[in-house]
Amino acid sequence: MFVSILRRFVTIIPTLIGVIIVTFLLTRVLPGDPAVYFAGPAATPESIADIRKSLGLDQPLPVQFLHYVDDLAHGNLGNSLATGQPVVNELISRLPASAELTLFGLIISVLIAIPLGILAAVKQGSWIDHTCRVVATAGVSLPVFFTGLLLVYVFYFLLGWAPAPLGRLDVFFTAPPQVTGFYLIDSLTAGDFQTFRASLSQLILPGATLAIFSIAPIARMTRASMLAVLASDYVRTARASGLSPYTVIITYAFRNAVLPVITTLGMVFSFLLGANVLVEKVFAWPGIGSFAVEALIASDFAPVQGFVLTMAVLYVMLNLLIDISYGIIDPRVRLEA
Amino acid sequence: MTDIAATTRPATGLAALIRHARYVIGENPVTGLAFALFILILIAALIGPWIVPHDPLASDTAAALKPPSAGHWFGTDQLGRDIFSRVVVATQLDFTIAIASVVLVFLMGGLAGVAAGYFGGWTDRIVGRIADTIMAFPLFVLAMGIVAALGNTVQNIVLATAIINFPLYVRVARAEANVRREAGFVEAARLSGNSEWRIVTLQILPNVFPILVVQMSLTMGYAILNAAGLSFIGLGVRPPTPEWGIMVAEGAANIISGEWWIAFFPGVALMVAVFCFNLLGDGLRDIVDPRRRT
Amino acid sequence: MNVAPALSVEGLSVEFRTRSGIVRALDNVSFAIAKGETMALVGESGSGKSVTAYAVLGILDPAARVTGGKAMFGGLDLLSAKPGQLADVRGREIAMIFQNPRTALNPIRPVGRQIADVLIRHGNVPGREAPAQAIEMLRAVGITDPARRAKAYPFEMSGGMCQRVMIAIALAAKPSLLIADEPTTGLDVTTQAVIMDLISDLASELGMATIFITHDLALAGQRAARIVVMHAGHVVESAPTRELFARPRHPYTAELIAATPDSAASLDDLASIPGSLPDLRRTDLPPCRYSERCPRKLDACGRPLPQTDTSAHHVACWNPLPMSAS
Numbered sequence: 001m002f003v004s005i006l007r008r009f010v011t012i013i014p015t016l017i018g019v020i021i022v023t024f025l026l027t028r029v030l031p032g033d034p035a036v037y038f039a040g041p042a043a044t045p046e047s048i049a050d051i052r053k054s055l056g057l058d059q060p061l062p063v064q065f066l067h068y069v070d071d072l073a074h075g076n077l078g079n080s081l082a083t084g085q086p087v088v089n090e091l092i093s094r095l096p097a098s099a100e101l102t103l104f105g106l107i108i109s110v111l112i113a114i115p116l117g118i119l120a121a122v123k124q125g126s127w128i129d130h131t132c133r134v135v136a137t138a139g140v141s142l143p144v145f146f147t148g149l150l151l152v153y154v155f156y157f158l159l160g161w162a163p164a165p166l167g168r169l170d171v172f173f174t175a176p177p178q179v180t181g182f183y184l185i186d187s188l189t190a191g192d193f194q195t196f197r198a199s200l201s202q203l204i205l206p207g208a209t210l211a212i213f214s215i216a217p218i219a220r221m222t223r224a225s226m227l228a229v230l231a232s233d234y235v236r237t238a239r240a241s242g243l244s245p246y247t248v249i250i251t252y253a254f255r256n257a258v259l260p261v262i263t264t265l266g267m268v269f270s271f272l273l274g275a276n277v278l279v280e281k282v283f284a285w286p287g288i289g290s291f292a293v294e295a296l297i298a299s300d301f302a303p304v305q306g307f308v309l310t311m312a313v314l315y316v317m318l319n320l321l322i323d324i325s326y327g328i329i330d331p332r333v334r335l336e337a
Numbered sequence: 338m339t340d341i342a343a344t345t346r347p348a349t350g351l352a353a354l355i356r357h358a359r360y361v362i363g364e365n366p367v368t369g370l371a372f373a374l375f376i377l378i379l380i381a382a383l384i385g386p387w388i389v390p391h392d393p394l395a396s397d398t399a400a401a402l403k404p405p406s407a408g409h410w411f412g413t414d415q416l417g418r419d420i421f422s423r424v425v426v427a428t429q430l431d432f433t434i435a436i437a438s439v440v441l442v443f444l445m446g447g448l449a450g451v452a453a454g455y456f457g458g459w460t461d462r463i464v465g466r467i468a469d470t471i472m473a474f475p476l477f478v479l480a481m482g483i484v485a486a487l488g489n490t491v492q493n494i495v496l497a498t499a500i501i502n503f504p505l506y507v508r509v510a511r512a513e514a515n516v517r518r519e520a521g522f523v524e525a526a527r528l529s530g531n532s533e534w535r536i537v538t539l540q541i542l543p544n545v546f547p548i549l550v551v552q553m554s555l556t557m558g559y560a561i562l563n564a565a566g567l568s569f570i571g572l573g574v575r576p577p578t579p580e581w582g583i584m585v586a587e588g589a590a591n592i593i594s595g596e597w598w599i600a601f602f603p604g605v606a607l608m609v610a611v612f613c614f615n616l617l618g619d620g621l622r623d624i625v626d627p628r629r630r631t
Numbered sequence: 632m633n634v635a636p637a638l639s640v641e642g643l644s645v646e647f648r649t650r651s652g653i654v655r656a657l658d659n660v661s662f663a664i665a666k667g668e669t670m671a672l673v674g675e676s677g678s679g680k681s682v683t684a685y686a687v688l689g690i691l692d693p694a695a696r697v698t699g700g701k702a703m704f705g706g707l708d709l710l711s712a713k714p715g716q717l718a719d720v721r722g723r724e725i726a727m728i729f730q731n732p733r734t735a736l737n738p739i740r741p742v743g744r745q746i747a748d749v750l751i752r753h754g755n756v757p758g759r760e761a762p763a764q765a766i767e768m769l770r771a772v773g774i775t776d777p778a779r780r781a782k783a784y785p786f787e788m789s790g791g792m793c794q795r796v797m798i799a800i801a802l803a804a805k806p807s808l809l810i811a812d813e814p815t816t817g818l819d820v821t822t823q824a825v826i827m828d829l830i831s832d833l834a835s836e837l838g839m840a841t842i843f844i845t846h847d848l849a850l851a852g853q854r855a856a857r858i859v860v861m862h863a864g865h866v867v868e869s870a871p872t873r874e875l876f877a878r879p880r881h882p883y884t885a886e887l888i889a890a891t892p893d894s895a896a897s898l899d900d901l902a903s904i905p906g907s908l909p910d911l912r913r914t915d916l917p918p919c920r921y922s923e924r925c926p927r928k929l930d931a932c933g934r935p936l937p938q939t940d941t942s943a944h945h946v947a948c949w950n951p952l953p954m955s956a957s
Contacts, residue, residue: 019470143582143585273477315474
């Protein structure tokens with residue numbers, strides 16, 4: 001089995017190479033002189049020339065590329081114009097915020113979408129089935145930033161239930177001592193329940209926004225997959241053997257139906273990582289998405305490039321993880337290897 | 338019931354297709370609604386700027402931040418501009434962006450996919466590699482990168498949207514081209530001396546079009562969301578141009594102080610447009626190939 | 632019969648709602664099987680044999696509706712039983728095995744666990760002991776090295792072994808009635824014989840009644856004590872095997888036998904029966920669904936068919952072949 005996992009690791013190498021090439025090209029197709037972009041709007045001709053030299057922009061393209069790869073290997077993603085700090089440091093310090101938000105949203109989404117999909121399939125034609133269908137179509141049409149704003153308006157402004165959308169923690173609280181960077185986990189390990197509650201309340205609206213966005217594809221896939229499995233020969237055998245409804249629906253049907261849902265998660269992550277950027281802007285969430293958006297507005301290019309590269313690598317890794325999990329769960333793949 | 342024009346023969350049976358289309362629209366009221374909505378959006382896009390009550394760019398600070406009223410159906414924004422007029426006028430821009438993106442990706446992806454499926458070999462490998470590399474990125478993030486790199490213009494939004502949808506069209510077109518590669522009419526064209534490229538563009542591509550049309554309608558919805566999302570974070574469209582995404586961004590800060598109408602109406606317009614195109618796509622799928630109904 | 636039958640199906644009628652109309656799949660189907668008896672349900676594809684079994688077991692498609700009849704089993708009418716009662720009967724008292732054994736088994740669950748599931752559910756076997764008993768069941772159906780095989784998945788086994796596993800699952804709770812729906816379709820000829828022998832042996836060991844559903848009249852002749860012939864959702868004739876072959880009374884049965892020249896042929900190969908199955912969606916179906924292709928048709932055949940009688944040799948026909956015909 002380890003050989004197959006190793007083999008999967010090897011297959012992502014060409015993908016990663018492609019990603020690196022694309023992010024390199026993105027900076028070199030800037031209209032005009034890239035050095036001007038990297039030097040910033042307030043640069044003098046000398047600093048522009050300096051940048052050009054230090055980035056090797058006067059070299060031929062292949063040499064530039066090698067230079068770029070060398071930088072990457074040393075964890076050098078350039079410096080942010082605004083702060084003067086290395087981009088990679090900013091990304092690392094902001095990554096947990098984005099990760100916590102995305103995972104929180106995904107967990108809520110899965111907890112709602114999968115039971116919804118199962119029930120819609122088991123009770124085909126009922127009101128649950130129609131609700132599932134409406135949710136699926138609506139979820140695909142709603143712009144995620146609009147959903148976020150609507151939630152803020154209803155739950156913060158009108159009802160006052162949610163706190164102001166001003167980031168991860170209310171001003172009166174301080175962040176818990178860093179263990180994982182996830183405030184929910186860190187506050188629990190520090191035994192600080194106040195901070196835990198505060199972090200959770202800040203997470204709910206942006207998390208719900210992301211969840212609403214991703215419920216649709218997961219519920220739709222679960223429903224379709226369950227319907228196919230419920231009509232299968234082996235479910236018929238399970239029913240004919242008089243097994244309990246729970247055993248038939250969960251142990252026999254769902255475990256088989258979940259396999260295509262896992263592969264769908266790859267596509268869901270693509271949407272989620274993109275939606276993350278928009279949600280972070282709406283809720284002033286200090287993650288890597290808002291880092292990139294702020295840099296964009298300031299025409300600060302290195303952070304944007306670093307952001308795109310980081311997100312792509314993350315996405316490739318997530319897909320690999322999904323692939324490996326699938327291989328472990330499905331015995332047909334596991335044993336064939 | 339009349340058969341749909343078999344998709345293996347180029348462009349015959351158009352009358353039968355129209356008859357079947359009318360049948361499908363009549364049978365499913367939701368599809369009919371989607372078509373009606375589409376016509377409405379089209380009208381707004383075409384003549385919107387001429388029929389709106391106020392100048393979308395005219396600011397009137399005295400009348401700023403007014404809620405919806407008889408004079409201003411959707412209220413006014415921070416600069417006193419009439420939101421209703423802006424929303425209607427924005428239809429043209431968003432619609433144009435969507436159509437342009439979709440046409441571009443059909444040409445790029447359709448042609449590349451058909452070539453890959455028809456010629457195979459290195460063409461197939463290279464096109465496949467490109468598509469895979471694009472799909473290695475979270476799509477919206479890639480769009481951000483492309484627009485940031487190429488420059489902050491509407492044309493680049495169109496290009497970025499086309500690029501991120503490229504792999505999907507390649508896949509569909511390639512599969513269809515593979516199927517039709519050995520078809521009778523292709524053989525006939527080959528035997529009568531047509532060059533390979535003529536066959537690809539004149540015989541295969543038109544046959545692939547019906548299947549891609551369904552995808553194109555869905556992509557329209559996605560293209561609008563994509564453009565709006567990019568505008569929301571400051572890429573592409575610049576103020577004071579009215580565009581739904583940027584209008585939502587302009588109204589975002591006011592939500593907290595309760596002035597909901599600034600962001601609400603453009604957001605609803607987005608929703609309605611995307612919903613319409615999605616339903617349209619489903620309806621088109623029923624017309625083109627009911628077997629593929631999900 | 633003096634003793635109460637194991638299963639008695641009376642007047643079973645089933646319809647299917649489809650896009651192109653209502654299919655009257657079964658009409659007034661009746662038959663009975665005695666305890667420990669081996670019976671065969673024979674007919675062409677589309678004659679309704681599997682539908683009958685599914686209806687009895689309550690595992691019909693959601694689009695199907697039972698529109699009449701009873702299926703008496705141990706004093707309980709299965710067709711009107713509550714879901715809880717039915718789930719207790721299924722697997723424990725009545726079991727079924729299906730064709731295409733590989734797709735009929737859960738592809739991602741070890742076969743030993745699938746047997747254990749039934750043991751735990753019906754066999755009053757505590758969870759700890761179920762795996763060991765599952766291994767015993769595998770041994771009983773003739774699988775070598777059962778302890779290792781119990782951990783295997785269906786895709787790692789041959790078609791014949793999968794069918795043995797299905798038999799193990801079906802017999803785990805020692806039911807009193809086994810329904811075998813074309814158990815040998817898809818298996819090679821040698822395996823077919825082996826599987827049929829296995830079923831017969833286990834049936835006599837457990838004193839279990841068996842219904843074989845098959846399109847193969849020759850197979851039915853070899854294995855069953857009694858044969859029930861179905862055509863287009865009707866039971867047309869029912870008789871002890873030797874009697875049926877010696878003195879077939881329904882014209883359809885006679886055609887079937889005549890078209891089975893040797894024991895290797897199956898009914899699907901015949902080209903000699905004139906006409907074809909009527910479209911069961913028609914609202915103007917004649918009471919005898921064979922009449923439109925029957926060479927012995929009379930005007931009287933427009934009447935509703937004669938009711939089931941309790942005689943050992945029943946035929947649903949107004950103009951049956953005379954008793955002395957051969």
